[in-house]
Amino acid sequence: MTLRLVSLFAFLVWVALPFGAAQSQTERAPDTMAARVLACASCHGADGEGTSDVYFPRLAGKPAGYLYNQLIAFRDGRRKYPPMNYLLDFQTDDYLKKIAEHFASLRPAFPPPSPPTDSKEILARGESIVKNGDPQHGIPPCSACHGPTLGGMEPGIPGLLGLRAAYISGQLGGWRYGTRTAIAPDCMQIVASLLTEDDVKAVAAYLSSRPAPADPSFAPHGSLAMPLECGSEPH
Amino acid sequence: MSRTSTGLLAGLALALSAVTALAQQKAADPAVIAKGEYLARAGDCIACHTAREGKTFAGGLAMKTPFGTLYTSNITPDPQTGIGMWTSDQFYQMMHNGRFPDGGLVYPAMPFASYTKVTREDSDAIYAYLRTVPPVKQLNQPHDLTFPFNNRSLILGWRTLFFKEGEFRPDPSKSAEWNRGAYLVEGLGHCGMCHTAINALGGSSQSQAFEGGLIPMQNWYAPSLTSNKEAGLGDWTIEEIVDYLRKGVAAKGAVYGPMAEVVYNSLQYLNDEDVRAMAIYLKGLAQGTSPEKPAASLPSAESSLLLSLGKQLYDRECASCHGASGQGMPPDYPPLAGNQSIQMVSAVNAIRMVLNGGYPPGTAGNPMPYGMPPFAHRLSDDEVAAVVTFIRTSWGNRGEPVSARQANELRAATLN
Numbered sequence: 149m150t151l152r153l154v155s156l157f158a159f160l161v162w163v164a165l166p167f168g169a170a171q172s173q174t175e176r177a178p179d180t181m182a183a184r185v186l187a188c189a190s191c192h193g194a195d196g197e198g199t200s201d202v203y204f205p206r207l208a209g210k211p212a213g214y215l216y217n218q219l220i221a222f223r224d225g226r227r228k229y230p231p232m233n234y235l236l237d238f239q240t241d242d243y244l245k246k247i248a249e250h251f252a253s254l255r256p257a258f259p260p261p262s263p264p265t266d267s268k269e270i271l272a273r274g275e276s277i278v279k280n281g282d283p284q285h286g287i288p289p290c291s292a293c294h295g296p297t298l299g300g301m302e303p304g305i306p307g308l309l310g311l312r313a314a315y316i317s318g319q320l321g322g323w324r325y326g327t328r329t330a331i332a333p334d335c336m337q338i339v340a341s342l343l344t345e346d347d348v349k350a351v352a353a354y355l356s357s358r359p360a361p362a363d364p365s366f367a368p369h370g371s372l373a374m375p376l377e378c379g380s381e382p383h
Numbered sequence: 384m385s386r387t388s389t390g391l392l393a394g395l396a397l398a399l400s401a402v403t404a405l406a407q408q409k410a411a412d413p414a415v416i417a418k419g420e421y422l423a424r425a426g427d428c429i430a431c432h433t434a435r436e437g438k439t440f441a442g443g444l445a446m447k448t449p450f451g452t453l454y455t456s457n458i459t460p461d462p463q464t465g466i467g468m469w470t471s472d473q474f475y476q477m478m479h480n481g482r483f484p485d486g487g488l489v490y491p492a493m494p495f496a497s498y499t500k501v502t503r504e505d506s507d508a509i510y511a512y513l514r515t516v517p518p519v520k521q522l523n524q525p526h527d528l529t530f531p532f533n534n535r536s537l538i539l540g541w542r543t544l545f546f547k548e549g550e551f552r553p554d555p556s557k558s559a560e561w562n563r564g565a566y567l568v569e570g571l572g573h574c575g576m577c578h579t580a581i582n583a584l585g586g587s588s589q590s591q592a593f594e595g596g597l598i599p600m601q602n603w604y605a606p607s608l609t610s611n612k613e614a615g616l617g618d619w620t621i622e623e624i625v626d627y628l629r630k631g632v633a634a635k636g637a638v639y640g641p642m643a644e645v646v647y648n649s650l651q652y653l654n655d656e657d658v659r660a661m662a663i664y665l666k667g668l669a670q671g672t673s674p675e676k677p678a679a680s681l682p683s684a685e686s687s688l689l690l691s692l693g694k695q696l697y698d699r700e701c702a703s704c705h706g707a708s709g710q711g712m713p714p715d716y717p718p719l720a721g722n723q724s725i726q727m728v729s730a731v732n733a734i735r736m737v738l739n740g741g742y743p744p745g746t747a748g749n750p751m752p753y754g755m756p757p758f759a760h761r762l763s764d765d766e767v768a769a770v771v772t773f774i775r776t777s778w779g780n781r782g783e784p785v786s787a788r789q790a791n792e793l794r795a796a797t798l799n
């Protein structure tokens with residue numbers, strides 16, 4: 149082989165090597181929040197829209213402050229649900245804030261409302277509590293804090309539409325029995341403990357039967373005069 | 384001696400020890416305190432001595448053991464409820480010999496069998512640091528142990544069998560780095576608490592050091608650090624081990640389960656030199672090279688059914704992140720092909736990762752980790768067994784198949 153051929157060969161090897169090395173390197177995961185929170189998708193949907201499992205809530209479009217409070221509460225054990233407590237155990241405040249902001253920014257379509265399986269009377273009782281409360285028993289209307297459109301209020305109050313009856317009654321039950329707690333004063337704990345079993349059923353039935361909101365956004369901070377103090381929604 | 388004079392004497396002794404403690408506090412120099420803080424991180428004191436949402440180092444964390452529940456103690460400098468009255472001698476006695484200032488025996492949930500290797504100088508630095516943390520007045524909760532384990536004198540028996548007192552002795556035939564790594568892994572790191580099997584008497588046998596075992600109550604398997612078939616690091620580069628310990632993710636795999644806690648609270652805070660030293664020591668623990676991969680020992684009709692279902696599930700649920708050939712997208716989505724953690728004799732961890740999912744810890748080096756979704760609610764026992772069998776036996780992996788019953792049993796494992 150002549151010297152020239154040898155050097156040509158060496159040159160080819162030199163050109164081809166880094167290319168080959170680059171090829172053999174495996175691909176990196178996309179540097180996005182969506183790829184990082186794929187772990188949430190099997191219960192909450194890839195865009196936080198919820199799944200067919202009625203016990204798992206929609207996350208998309210809830211105020212970031214609310215989602216952040218929940219993530220912290222799960223991590224620190226204030227809100228008890230072992231699968232979530234376990235997943236968030238060793239994550240930092242900063243990262244949980246980014247996760248909250250990610251889901252708050254998404255606007256996937258709402259699911260069709262569940263066809264009501266409860267009687268008209270039950271739905272009417274639910275509607276009445278949601279809109280007017282039950283002044284006799286000291287129960288404020290849901291809409292007083294969650295807004296007339298039930299879209300929630302920044303930063304800490306979630307929207308109530310797009311959730312299934314099983315999830316809503318599960319959460320109200322959680323407050324009554326102490327598996328779900330929030331920063332004191334825990335206003336929802338107070339409200340939930342005033343509700344009867346029938347009230348819970350009626351509210352869950354009514355809320356889950358409502359169609360998607362035309363404007364799925366939350367009320368600005370401080371725009372609703374809240375009837376009671378809430379630790380998670382400071383003035 | 385009258386009761387009064389005994390009381391007086393006791394009072395005097397207490398006052399004296401308080402004076403000694405105060406004098407020691409004044410003498411501590413900031414460099415020693417900073418060193419103590421660093422060493423307290425290396426010993427991961429915070430993980431057990433701080434309850435969830437509790438005050439730092441005030442104790443009160445419930446530790447479930449097969450013998451009952453132990454509650455960790457207050458190690459803040461509060462004089463009544465913490466260790467504010469302790470002298471550095473008494474602190475060293477507890478670290479080195481597992482005895483309280485009054486001579487009482489410490490339950491071995493406190494890893495004094497490892498901490499005994501810590502030097503007096505390092506013990507004093509940790510002591511100096513603990514004197515500077517905010518004191519918290521919080522009484523220790525009494526332990527809730529079942530008979531006969533509520534009898535502290537039983538600890539004597541345990542100590543005879545499993546406790547060998549003695550500071551770390553460097554091996555002069557090894558490098559300074561290796562010795563530093565050994566000191567941290569065997570001493571403050573107390574890695575052997577999980578990575579050496581715990582027997583029915585709640586002890587670890589020195590002859591089985593770092594050979595792995597199931598962690599009681601938690602139902603995670605702490606892999607062997609000596610076998611390259613498990614978590615033996617013989618085939619890992621030093622860089623990969625350092626990444627794994629400090630960032631929680633590396634090209635060959637990610638931290639999960641109880642190890643995530645260790646990285647989150649302790650290892651991520653250690654400096655480069657120390658983590659590198661640990662890596663060198665750990666790599667050296669692994670014996671020999673990886674054994675030859677045996678041919679897959681599967682082909683019964685049942686296994687091939689399991690495998691074809693497993694492949695179907697893998698392609699549908701796993702391949703988008705872990706790759707069609709199990710290559711993953713390291714370090715974010717760990718590779719499954721060649722991943723030692725998946726092929727160990729114990730399939731507990733692989734099954735639990737499929738059931739429960741998991742996130743590596745958020746660390747300074749990897750602040751926004753990628754996570755694995757739980758599948759417990761979506762896959763049946765048969766499906767979990769099929770997909771775990773598939774990943775344990777594909778792409779040259781040499782794990783054994785798992786059964787639906789194994790998958791079912793782990794559904795009840797405690798999550799946290």
